[in-house]
Amino acid sequence: MAVPVAQAWTVATYVLKQKLKGRKRYPLVLMLEPLFRCNLACAGCGKIQYPAHILKAELTPEECFRAVEECGTPMVSIPGGEPLLHPRMPEIVQGLVDRKKYVYMCTNALLLKEKLHLFKPSKYLSFSVHVDGEREHHDFGVCREGGYDIAMEGVRAAVAAGFRVTTNTTLFDGADPHSVRRHFDQLMDAGVDSMMVSPGYTYDKAPDQKHFLGRARSRRLFRALLSNRKKRWQFNASPMFLEFLMGKRELTCTPWGMPTFSIFGWQKPCYLLQDGYADTFQELMDEVEWSNYGTESGNPRCANCMVHSGYEASGVNYTFGSLKGFVATAKAFFNWQYKDDDAAKLLNDWQPTSHGPLVQIGTPVISKASAIENHDTTAVVGS
Amino acid sequence: MATEQQEHLKIEQLQHETPDTQEVAAGRERENLEGWIPALATDAETREALEKAFDYRGDVTLTLRSGEALEGYIFDRKQGRSLTDSLVRIIPSKGEQRTRRSIPYSEIAALNFSGRDTAAGRTFEAWVKKYWEKKAAGEKNIQIEPEKLD
Numbered sequence: 001m002a003v004p005v006a007q008a009w010t011v012a013t014y015v016l017k018q019k020l021k022g023r024k025r026y027p028l029v030l031m032l033e034p035l036f037r038c039n040l041a042c043a044g045c046g047k048i049q050y051p052a053h054i055l056k057a058e059l060t061p062e063e064c065f066r067a068v069e070e071c072g073t074p075m076v077s078i079p080g081g082e083p084l085l086h087p088r089m090p091e092i093v094q095g096l097v098d099r100k101k102y103v104y105m106c107t108n109a110l111l112l113k114e115k116l117h118l119f120k121p122s123k124y125l126s127f128s129v130h131v132d133g134e135r136e137h138h139d140f141g142v143c144r145e146g147g148y149d150i151a152m153e154g155v156r157a158a159v160a161a162g163f164r165v166t167t168n169t170t171l172f173d174g175a176d177p178h179s180v181r182r183h184f185d186q187l188m189d190a191g192v193d194s195m196m197v198s199p200g201y202t203y204d205k206a207p208d209q210k211h212f213l214g215r216a217r218s219r220r221l222f223r224a225l226l227s228n229r230k231k232r233w234q235f236n237a238s239p240m241f242l243e244f245l246m247g248k249r250e251l252t253c254t255p256w257g258m259p260t261f262s263i264f265g266w267q268k269p270c271y272l273l274q275d276g277y278a279d280t281f282q283e284l285m286d287e288v289e290w291s292n293y294g295t296e297s298g299n300p301r302c303a304n305c306m307v308h309s310g311y312e313a314s315g316v317n318y319t320f321g322s323l324k325g326f327v328a329t330a331k332a333f334f335n336w337q338y339k340d341d342d343a344a345k346l347l348n349d350w351q352p353t354s355h356g357p358l359v360q361i362g363t364p365v366i367s368k369a370s371a372i373e374n375h376d377t378t379a380v381v382g383s
Numbered sequence: 384m385a386t387e388q389q390e391h392l393k394i395e396q397l398q399h400e401t402p403d404t405q406e407v408a409a410g411r412e413r414e415n416l417e418g419w420i421p422a423l424a425t426d427a428e429t430r431e432a433l434e435k436a437f438d439y440r441g442d443v444t445l446t447l448r449s450g451e452a453l454e455g456y457i458f459d460r461k462q463g464r465s466l467t468d469s470l471v472r473i474i475p476s477k478g479e480q481r482t483r484r485s486i487p488y489s490e491i492a493a494l495n496f497s498g499r500d501t502a503a504g505r506t507f508e509a510w511v512k513k514y515w516e517k518k519a520a521g522e523k524n525i526q527i528e529p530e531k532l533d
Contacts, residue, residue, distance in 0.1 A: 041527040043510065049440040049502035052532045053476050054456050143510050144526035173407050202393075204385060204411040205440055208507035214405025263481060264458045276437075276459045277472075295402050300393035301385070304408035 002194040002234040004123060004164075007075075007102050014074045015320045025256045025285060028313040029075040029104075030068060031271045033262035034059040034092060036081045040108050042142045044172055044211070046203025048081060057263045061092045067261040068101060070281040077104040077128070077258070079271075084111040090118040097124045104128040106168065108142065109154030116161055126164040126193065129155050133169060134183045141172070143207075152190060159191035166236045168196045173211040176352040177224040184233050194236035197225075198308045199245070201272045202301070214304050215295075219247030224350055227343030229336060237308065238315030239332035240325070245306060246338070249318075249328075253294035253302065257313020259284060269293045271309040273301055385438050386431060389414060417441065417500045423493065426466055432494055433460060433471055442476050442498030447490050454497060455484075465489075501530070 003011075011028070018026040035058045038048045048055070059067075068076055076096050083089050084107050096103045097120075106128045119125065131151050132141040138148040158165045167187050171180065180197075187195055199222075202212040213221065222245035235242060243249040255270035265277035266284040270293065278284035294310070295302050319329040387394060392409040416439055421432035436443045437460040444454045459472035466488040473484050476498070510527055517525045 037532070038529055041529045043507045046502070048529070051440075051442045051456055051476065051498055051501060052530065053442075054458075054474065055530065055532055057474075057481050140511075140514075145524050147526075202408050202410055204389075205502040206410075207510065209410025209413075210407075210507070212408040212410060214400075214408045215403050217406045276461065298397075300390050300397055303393060303397055303402040304405055 002236050006123060010074050010102065011316070012320070015316060019320060025290070027071050027073045027256055027259045027281075028316060029077050029258045030071050030073045031258050031260040031309065032059075032064055032067060032076055032078050033080055033260060034064060034078065034083060034086050034089070035263070037085050038080060038082045038108075039085060039110050040082070040142050040144060040147070041207075043208040044141065044170060044200045044203065044206050046201075046205035047079075049205045054263070058086055058088075059261075059263055061088055061095055064092050064261075065095050065099070067266075067281070068096060068099065071259055071261075073101075075102045075104070077106060079106040082108055082110070084115050090115075093119060093125060097122050100124060102126070104166065106130060107154070108147070109151040110147070112151075112154030113157040116157055116163070119163070121162040121164075123164070126166050127154075127158050128166045128168050128196070129158075129192075130168045130170070131155070131183070131187065133171075133175065134179050134186070137175070137179060137183075141170075152186075155187075155190050155192060165192045166194050166196060167192050168198075170198055170200045171213065171221065172200045172208070173213050173217065174352065175213075175221060177221060177347055177350055179352075180225055181230075181347075185230070188232050188234070192234075194234040196236050196308065197222075197245075199306050201305055201307045203272070204301075212304060213306075215306060218245065218304075218306050220346065222246045223248075223340070223343050224347040227338045227340040228347075229338055231337070238312055238319065239329055240315030240318045241308060241312045242315075243332065244311055244315060251311050251314040251318060252296055253305065253310040254313040254317060255290060255293045255310055256285060256288075257317070258309045272305065272307060385411070386434050389435075389438065413503055415500075415503065416496045417498075417503065419496045421494055423491065429466060429488055429491070430462070430469070433457075433469075433488060433491070436494055436496065437471065439496060439500065440502040441496065441500045444495040444497040445471075445473065445486060445491050446493035446495075447486065448492045449490070453484070453486070456498075 036048050036050050037055045083105055093103055093105055103125050109129045129151055132138045135148040139145050155165055184195060199213045199218045226242055226246050240249060244251045258271050260267040260271045265279050266281055267277055268275045268284060269288045278287055291297060293299055293302055318325040389411060392412060396409040416435060423429045423432060436457050442454055442456050444452055446452050453475060455473040455475035457471045457473050461470050463469040469488040470485045474481060514525055
């Protein structure tokens with residue numbers, strides 16, 4: 001079961017309560033960012049580029065708990081930065097578990113094995129390990145050779161210790177669906193409960209500005225990837241969101257669905273964009289001009305976005321918003337395989353886009369055609 | 384929040400393609416703002432410069448009309464109708480961690496992008512290039528190391 005029954009029930013009753021209250025906008029998952037410090041410097045990440053005094057700053061457990069109480073979501077995701085670098089993370093996680101919040105502690109797992117003993121297994125706690133693909137893909141994505149092996153060691157250690165473990169895979173242009181499908185097999189072999197997958201967002205601060213998937217390519221990739229599924233693959237995602245990724249369903253963005261709280265306050269408008277900060281959750285909900293965001297708004301920064309932080313809540317809202325949505329979701333449970341001959345052909349014919357050595361670390365030399373003229377000598381590449 | 388000039392690649396792309404037909408989404412051209420001291424002679428210049436300062440991922444130095452120099456990270460700005468009711472919110476780089484100050488635009492006499500732009504100078508291409516150089520030299524465990532904070 002991708003999402004435990006108790007959790008699904010909690011989320012369903014929460015959403016229905018919001019509907020009964022007539023709340024037009026309600027949050028589903030709090031994105032709690034207790035720090036921006038990280039022990040990786042990933043190519044596609046635009047979250048950690050700050051001056052040292054900002055990177056050293058942290059939310060206190062009390063601030064975390066206040067934020068959780070303020071927005072009232074049944075689920076809390078803890079991204080970052082790398083949460084395991086926060087010295088009081090076990091205390092924060094335990095406090096959220098005590099409040100019966102379903103916690104996804106996101107981690108690159110470099111420190112997971114050594115810090116595992118600081119946490120207690122619970123149905124409320126899941127380690128969400130970021131693994132971006134098979135070994136070579138992941139290592140290039142996180143700009144660290146050997147990163148995959150450490151992450152998977154962390155996954156296996158957490159599974160062995162009785163923790164719930166989910167994974168989070170972000171895909172960029174050049175992703176090969178054959179490889180990602182093998183990656184899904186490897187993750188399930190390692191004993192993970194379920195997997196999340198999403199296209200990367202065009203972070204304007206990310207080092208890599210050339211491999212952000214556009215919507216057309218995203219849909220083809222996810223159709224090839226998620227059609228003709230294997231029974232053993234469990235996804236920690238709304239079926240409607242996965243259908244949206246596959247191009248089978250239109251959804252509009254729900255930027256308030258996963259509000260973000262960090263050392264700066266409540267981020268306007270969403271997890272991905274930074275248009276300022278509110279001091280309270282209510283202020284966030286009241287002050288943001290929501291119609292300015294989402295692909296349909298014409299905002300260029302939202303144009304290609306298909307990220308779960310904007311659309312997962314849309315999928316859940318669709319499920320509970322009407323009988324039609326509920327029936328569509330029920331159908332998705334029975335039609336879990338998404339058999340699709342055209343998608344099978346698409347997969348078989350898939351030609352991975354080559355970005356020189358990026359997609360093939362084993363390639364011994366860079367071809368002249370793909371070598372990039374680069375005058376940047378400030379990148380810190382060390383061992 | 385970026386300015387239109389900073390987002391021109393995405394804006395131009397959307398003039399030729401709808402979001403649904405995009406294969407690869409345009410990113411952003413890097414703008415070298417480090418060390419820049421913009422003119423703040425007009426309201427428009429002030430607003431534009433402070434919008435860029437808000438988007439900038441490094442510390443800036445504000446010189447206030449009182450003569451005080453304030454160095455820190457601008458994490459928020461609120462745009463009002465006039466410079467008096469527009470403000471930046473800044474976390475000073477020195478002093479107690481995470482103290483915040485709100486400074487009306489009208490009190491800012493000068494702006495200097497004085498701190499290092501932490502989002503510049505680490506292009507992915509540089510990583511790929513250096514990776515292969517190091518690989519060819521027989522090095523192991525090659526990586527981009529995160530910033531040292533001390």
